Amino acid sequence: MSDVTTVRPEVTRAALEAAPPGRLKDDPILITFGMLKTFGGIRAVDIDHLEIERGTITAIIGPNGAGKTTLFNLLTGFDRPDRGAWRLDGRRLDGRAPHRVARLGMVRTFQLTKSLSRLTVLENMAVGAQTQRGERLERALLRWLWRGEEARVEARARELLDRFGIAHMADEQAGTLSGGQRKLLEMARALMAEPHLVMLDEPTAGVNPALTESLLEHMRALNARGVTVVFVEHNMDVVMDISDWVVVMAQGRILTEGPPEQVVANEEVIDAYLGRARDPAGGGEAGEANDV
Amino acid sequence: MPNARVLWAAVALIAVAVCSLFLFGAVHAQDGDGDGEEAFSGTLRFGGEPVEGVRIVVADAAGEAVGEAVSGADGKWRIALPGPGTYGATIDTDTLPEGVTLRDPARRTLEVTVTAGRSQPLIFALGEPVARGPTLPEQLAQAVLNGTKFGLIIAMCAIGLSLIFGLTGLINFAHGELVTLGAILAWYLNADTVGVPLILAGALAVLVAGAAGGGVEFSLLRPLRARRLGGFQFMVVTIGLSLLVRHVLLLLFGPDRERYVDYALQAEWTFGPFAATPRDLTIMALSAAILVAVALFLQKAHTGKAIRAVADNPDLAESSGIDVDRVILIVWVAGAALAAVGGVFFGSVEAVDWLMGFRLLLLMFAAVVLGGLGTAYGAMVGGLLIGLVTEVSTVWASPEIKAVFALGVLVAALLLRPQGLLGQRERIG
């Protein structure tokens, strides 16, 4: 099991555990203040303060409707909060369009996999690259300006595809991939952008156990290269297995946060979520029944 | 076998079209005014009545007389021209009957340019010389009344468009043709050789249009849905349908504007600043009643609730035991029937022509987007607003461009509140 101390030796587990829940981290990559989003009077996300420690794998859990995906949408600019401010590496992200957020190094994936069906797998990967200046209209027809970079992008893409075990599909249309392969592709594509922070929305949803194991392996490897990982997850085994830190959400708020073993022992969490976690239909009711 | 079903539907459509050609061919042949020949034409009316026996003379740019005509018993006249160009048409005021004068004596001669192959309509406005125009508040009051009238009709036409979108995600480009179909069917029964009273003719036309709407859904769209055709392909199917129906109607009905025989000419009742014919008031009352009935149906009736449930979330509705296909069929029948009612009303208020529904379609689009795509109430609110905007704009702007204001409101609405007045914002991811 990966430990934050192996990635960042100066941060001790003790120091992490000593930080008050919802509060300060030693070296936060992402800091969020006073974020509120309402949908027709319902507080979908209402977070006073949230920090993500650099170099860790952080899981966000909570019953359905807890606001996890909405939080992802807000942080990555896909949706706008009623109020709130957040910074990535000290740079303000609030009010930035999604593509600007991505260019600053925070790249997300989606709950329902978004493969670009009628592009080849290799083309899918190339779209993730941030270095191809031939993507600008005025250079598009001047082949010699982007040919060299195109070769480098392709080499990097093939290497990543190889690492993710789908290199043999490189020239197939992405729409022909299986569901699990699409999850792999989406993660590999996000890495093409060379992010500092990846936000994975339910990376293992609907994936068979063998592939889940491989996806987790990739997340660990990613983390070992210094990339911070935040992911939404329903499967507690996965959460316990891989995460350094767990944030529990319910009804748009942060219920508690802490190391996984501490969080699973928390009574509130058990009440609000874990007891019925495997039953998505009941999850929402559980959230409502327990006023936090 | 859905494939065969589609083919049969196509064959049936062609068969219907061809049979109708034979049935109505002779009628149209007499109406045909021979496209491709330049001409001036018009109808002289005084207080709504045709004026007979008035002489009109046309001269070319050099002042050389090129033709003349005398208006017939129906007030109509037509003068063939030697070719495209600019001509002056002069009405011989000496031949006007006693008491009939030009509204604006300065407009005795109209200079108009005719492009190749066009029959150019001219209007010599007959009436009392206007002593005093209505004041601005009077004009506004009248425009609001007219706007409400058209708004109610647009709303009625647009409900089906909006609900079909809500249920199936389909933008039905053929919805305007349902309006035209209703209006033209009623005209055939009422004004042509048949002579059925308009109310009965309208009711029959609405039934047929409803059945046609249901037939389109049942024999064409449902089999295609079963084959998982994409949204874009469906849109193209409705475009094809719209081209087909519109031009078959053009073939049968001809390019001219026609009026119903019943209630065509009525004296206006005036109430303070408002003036309206009993026909228009009846139509407004009926339209309002139908809209209320539709709202009550959607709110109270079992089927109405099912419609709203499917529009809200088709998958959820399906899994909770609602027969989604049946609901869609009902909406197609009802939506088409409502559009046809709108067509008969519109034809009665204005005139019937083959393009009326297509012109109305853009206003319906505006209404539906303004109110919020997919909701019936949105279509009602949007329809009323669009009707009001178009008519009120005529107080200040030329009536030729009144549709511009409706479409302008649409664009403005998209900028300010893209989900529509009654629509809800969508969530991502």
Added chain:
Amino acid sequence: MEFDVILGNAARAGLGPQAAIFALAAIGLNLHFGYAGLLNFGQVGFMMLGAYGTAITVATWGGSLWLGIPLGLGLCVAFALALGVPTLRLRSDYFAITTIAAAEIMRLLIRSSPATELTGGPFGLQTIANSFYDLNFLPDGRFGWGTFTYSSNQLWVMLVAWILVCLCSALVLGLIRSPWGRVVRAIREDEDAVRSLGKNTVAYKLQALAIGGVIAGLAGVIDALQQSGVGSENFEPQVTFFVWAALIMGGLATTVGPVVGAMLFWFLREGVESFIREFSGLGWLPDGLAGFLDGAEGAISIALMGIGLIALMALWPQGVFGRRRDLHLGT
């Protein structure tokens, strides 16, 4: 019945300037929808701006044709921006409705009487193309044989129009095969995914809209040159539907699709009309039918086109050059 006459007329239409004009408009639309996924139903608006921008410069302001053409194309860019900035953020159905509405707004304004001094109102503008025909280096006289006889000026328009079709096809092909084109095609597949990868999707869509719009504007310019005039009745919403029909027949997201589709469209349309004219001239038809058919061939051919579109979508939705496999991968 003289089938060689029918076939000849149809082929002449399929090669004629109208087919080239439609091919240009369809190439633009192919960039919009086939590659960028923009559901543009206002293509005729771009054609109208290209044509009227040129005609107004020449006929109303007495300017040079060579100033008018870039001005008309510039108007197309402006229209793309004005249309795209507010609406490209919205769902595609809203975009479809807005584009059809915007194009019709412009047409109503152009043909309204207050605009007559500028646009000629309902009468349009005439004699605008003299400097274009002055450039004609072909010798005077008539060329070709039989049905395919053209005057020098007709040949000149066709030559220029089809060269433009080739150039624009090559331009779009080059763009689509570049990294820029890859991003544009990616946006067609899933805009949110592309945004999450750091691409400003709205900018790409605007660029695609403007380029496709300018190509349609060129179609309008050729139309104005060919008729040496403009009239608002040539730019009714129906034209957009016809261009769609041509594009769909040829096949979306292919290089030759829009060109072949446009030729096919005019070949079939003129073929049907010619057939009906020949057919109604046959002596043995009942009077009612013959009278009905006389002058009705235009409406009949469009009605048949409607049936054709329905059948095409039901039986062969990928078009002549489209790949059926792609259809099932799409959304």
